[in-house]
Amino acid sequence: MEPITTIQDLRQLAKRRIPRAIFEYADRGSYDERTIAANRADLAAMKLRQRVMIDVSQRSLATTIVGEPVTMPLAIAPTGLTGLYHRDGEICGARAAQAAGIPFCLSTMSICSIEDVAAAVAKPFWFQLYVMRDRGFVQSLVERAIAAKCSALVLTLDLQIQGQRHRDIKNGLSIPPRLTLSNALDIATKPAWAMGVLFGKRRTFGNLAGKAPGSDSLTTLSQWIAGQFDPSLSWRDVDWIRSIWPGKLILKGVLDVEDAKIAAGTGADAIVVSNHGGRQLDGAVSSISALPGIVQAIGDRTEILFDGGVQSGQDVLKALALGARACLMGKSFLYGLGAMGQAGVAKAIDIIRGELDVSMALTGVTDVKAVDRNVLAQGGTGLSGTAASVAAAVAEGEPGARANAPASAA
Numbered sequence: 001m002e003p004i005t006t007i008q009d010l011r012q013l014a015k016r017r018i019p020r021a022i023f024e025y026a027d028r029g030s031y032d033e034r035t036i037a038a039n040r041a042d043l044a045a046m047k048l049r050q051r052v053m054i055d056v057s058q059r060s061l062a063t064t065i066v067g068e069p070v071t072m073p074l075a076i077a078p079t080g081l082t083g084l085y086h087r088d089g090e091i092c093g094a095r096a097a098q099a100a101g102i103p104f105c106l107s108t109m110s111i112c113s114i115e116d117v118a119a120a121v122a123k124p125f126w127f128q129l130y131v132m133r134d135r136g137f138v139q140s141l142v143e144r145a146i147a148a149k150c151s152a153l154v155l156t157l158d159l160q161i162q163g164q165r166h167r168d169i170k171n172g173l174s175i176p177p178r179l180t181l182s183n184a185l186d187i188a189t190k191p192a193w194a195m196g197v198l199f200g201k202r203r204t205f206g207n208l209a210g211k212a213p214g215s216d217s218l219t220t221l222s223q224w225i226a227g228q229f230d231p232s233l234s235w236r237d238v239d240w241i242r243s244i245w246p247g248k249l250i251l252k253g254v255l256d257v258e259d260a261k262i263a264a265g266t267g268a269d270a271i272v273v274s275n276h277g278g279r280q281l282d283g284a285v286s287s288i289s290a291l292p293g294i295v296q297a298i299g300d301r302t303e304i305l306f307d308g309g310v311q312s313g314q315d316v317l318k319a320l321a322l323g324a325r326a327c328l329m330g331k332s333f334l335y336g337l338g339a340m341g342q343a344g345v346a347k348a349i350d351i352i353r354g355e356l357d358v359s360m361a362l363t364g365v366t367d368v369k370a371v372d373r374n375v376l377a378q379g380g381t382g383l384s385g386t387a388a389s390v391a392a393a394v395a396e397g398e399p400g401a402r403a404n405a406p407a408s409a410a
């Protein structure tokens with residue numbers, strides 16, 4: 001086998017090692033998959049500016065995210081069902097992240113529970129919260145995150161209603177995964193996965209099963225979840241969460257400048273510019289094209305994190321150039337996990353770290369905190385229309401548009 005040198009290599013390996021339904025749950029997007037494609041295409045279209053003869057012998061990738069020191073501007077995004085990629089997948093992810101000195105965010109929809117992960121790692125992790133209809137249960141989740149000493153709460157705003165991923169329906173993805181006539185052949189070729197996950201002890205939603213009212217049996221659990229996403233969610237709920245969560249608050253899923261202004265007004269410590277990895281509103285703009293406008297509008301008021309299509313260190317560099325403080329990776333993390341468990345996650349982080357380090361040096365920058373629009377080639381945002389003109393404004397340093405600026409208190 002050739003050595004693994006890219007996130008795409010990990011993707012190929014994961015594809016071979018885990019059942020198709022689970023691989024495609026991560027790999028594919030909603031509806032016609034225009035937005036998942038745009039996330040990658042718009043990052044790819046950006047051009048970096050090659051610089052030479054600058055002493056880059058001393059380099060640093062270290063920075064902070066919501067005040068936490070990190071070894072590089074990257075965090076693991078919350079992903080549901082992570083424990084189906086590999087046995088105890090969330091624990092593998094948290095351990096790899098902590099060993100690498102970056103944050104790990106546990107999803108509400110995880111397989112390992114908050115308590116499982118807290119017992120398995122030494123340092124605090126982040127917890128992602130979906131506000132569901134049953135507010136009493138939501139409050140209990142927040143209390144569990146406090147008891148587990150989670151260092152930040154990531155409140156996801158962009159899933160009041162779930163976008164449809166056709167592949168999940170066609171693949172008959174079920175939780176917990178079942179051996180059926182139609183998937184038997186596929187699973188038979190993935191014996192290591194079957195031993196670890198199919199016959200492992202954690203196979204369903206660890207934070208919900210047996211703990212959420214009405215979720216005692218597994219069949220009713222999936223029905224319960226389907227009915228739990230709350231279309232009536234509003235900014236008032238953010239105020240409520242703020243009142244019951246004493247720690248750092250990150251609002252995830254902002255793609256529009258008007259929403260970003262409201263989000264900044266809540267006093268959140270950071271927002272994540274995100275379209276849920278192209279899994280929700282298909283036809284929405286790519287995350288990277290939304291970033292410059294949001295940075296311009298609120299970059300001096302709150303920290304701006306970014307996700308959507310990050311699969312290399314160059315992608316991270318481009319997002320930082322347009323004003324992100326750091327990036328989150330969803331699929332890149334899951335490809336590593338599906339390919340090789342904890343070692344695969346460590347590999348994914350290492351690949352991105354190495355690429356970021358070298359690409360930063362080749363653009364003539366030695367400190368990641370100093371990355372700004374100057375690392376992009378003239379006109380190199382590759383963006384069109386409003387996003388391009390706003391990116392240009394960011395470049396010219398208009399007020400509120402300073403790239404990668406440390407956030408002041410909102």
Ligand SMILES: Cc1cc2nc3c(=O)[nH]c(=O)nc-3n(C[C@H](O)[C@H](O)[C@H](O)COP(=O)(O)O)c2cc1C
Nearest residue numbers: 026077078079080107156276277307308309330331
């Ligand atoms: C399989 C999968 C499951 C996800 N589950 C969640 C989730 O439970 N909560 C959440 O806030 N975001 C979830 N996301 C979105 C990610 O947090 C992140 O926004 C997205 O993956 C970023 O895009 P990328 O996959 O291109 O890196 C999920 C993404 C994937 C791929």
